[in-house]
Amino acid sequence: RLRRTPLAAVAAAMALGLSACSSGLAGTPESGKTLVLSLNQTEAHPSYVALTAFGERLSEATEGRWDVRVYPNETLGAQQEVIQLVSDGSVDMAVASGTQLENLNIEFAVLNLPTTFTSIDHQMQTITDEKVVGELFSSLEDEKSLTVLGGLTQGERNLYTVEGPIETPDDLAGMKVRVQESDIAIDMINAMGASATPMSFGEVYTALQSGVLDGAENNEVSYVTQNHNEVAKFVAFTRHLIGLDYMLINTDVYEGMSEEDRATFDEEWLATMAHHTELWTEETQAAIAAAEEGGSTFNEVDQDAFREALAPVVEKYLTSDEDQSLFDAIQRKAEQ
Ligand code: GCU
Numbered sequence: 001r002l003r004r005t006p007l008a009a010v011a012a013a014m015a016l017g018l019s020a021c022s023s024g025l026a027g028t029p030e031s032g033k034t035l036v037l038s039l040n041q042t043e044a045h046p047s048y049v050a051l052t053a054f055g056e057r058l059s060e061a062t063e064g065r066w067d068v069r070v071y072p073n074e075t076l077g078a079q080q081e082v083i084q085l086v087s088d089g090s091v092d093m094a095v096a097s098g099t100q101l102e103n104l105n106i107e108f109a110v111l112n113l114p115t116t117f118t119s120i121d122h123q124m125q126t127i128t129d130e131k132v133v134g135e136l137f138s139s140l141e142d143e144k145s146l147t148v149l150g151g152l153t154q155g156e157r158n159l160y161t162v163e164g165p166i167e168t169p170d171d172l173a174g175m176k177v178r179v180q181e182s183d184i185a186i187d188m189i190n191a192m193g194a195s196a197t198p199m200s201f202g203e204v205y206t207a208l209q210s211g212v213l214d215g216a217e218n219n220e221v222s223y224v225t226q227n228h229n230e231v232a233k234f235v236a237f238t239r240h241l242i243g244l245d246y247m248l249i250n251t252d253v254y255e256g257m258s259e260e261d262r263a264t265f266d267e268e269w270l271a272t273m274a275h276h277t278e279l280w281t282e283e284t285q286a287a288i289a290a291a292e293e294g295g296s297t298f299n300e301v302d303q304d305a306f307r308e309a310l311a312p313v314v315e316k317y318l319t320s321d322e323d324q325s326l327f328d329a330i331q332r333k334a335e336q
Helices: 006-022 046-061 079-087 098-102 106-112 120-127 130-137 183-191 201-210 220-225 251-256 259-293 303-317 321-335
Strands: 034-038 067-071 093-097 146-161 176-179 195-198 215-218 234-250 297-300
Touching: 034 046, 034 079, 046 067, 046 146, 046 259, 079 093, 079 098, 079 146, 079 234, 093 098, 098 106, 098 183, 098 234, 106 130, 106 234, 106 303, 106 321, 120 130, 120 146, 120 234, 120 259, 120 321, 130 146, 130 321, 146 220, 146 251, 146 259, 176 183, 176 201, 183 195, 183 303, 201 215, 220 259, 234 251, 234 303, 259 297
Parallel strands: 034 067, 034 093, 176 195, 176 215, 234 297
Antiparallel strands: 093 234, 146 215, 146 234
């Protein structure tokens, strides 16, 4: 497995920038360029598949002026580091989990609570509704030069453990469970009865294998593409969250596109979100089948007990009037 230190990631990104310049790839934003996109998933993950196809369609539709090159497997760095690289313009685009954006603007938390979305469709309809999310998605532009274009679903997140099965919050007592690096993620897993251990994505496999962790939580697709199923065989269908990955682009790069090319870019990006959602359902089923084949077991849990345990977390993060009205607007979309 290829691991990089943050410093190595910066060096790699700088080298990319330099070689892009000297080969003329960087060009002026108006004339187009090959956009460097950072992803922390493997080539087998639906996000890699959909984003690679995005690049191909974009290149064709702009007669080669714009293209996307996806760097998978955290080769440019873990999400937290790469967001900084997009902000300063050394990387053009990145996929970043909701948790990471919460650290920049806590209002993103509203889209990352256990009861925010009732389904993946509800989630996708919400994040493509400018009236609901427009302000939030442009909130990082002035200070960070980060434009949020929309996102890709993470599907339902479940809990998996080395020793199991887990059926109630009590079963998690004393277990160290990895979470993404954000306050909500920590609060959520602690509320569910475990002891939250924040850690970056790429470190989880080794930590599970070596016994530093007793478990982790993720969707079925990442559970299998990251090979976590090799080391944690008990999956509890807690369905505690329908997670979201955001697509970030450097604001100057985005705004530097000609109007015509930006319209094409937007259109292809919209199609990419739909393509990804389609792949997601298929790949989730395939991942469950592959994990079962490899000896994993999946079990239902006491949903009421977990829901009750998580209720205070939802309350804790809906404190301001803005949060509550965004949350309510999202709930109204579920009823439509
Ligand atoms: C999912 C998600 C990633 C995230 C990861 C994690 O795989 O798609 O963006 O980094 O979970 O748990 O860290």
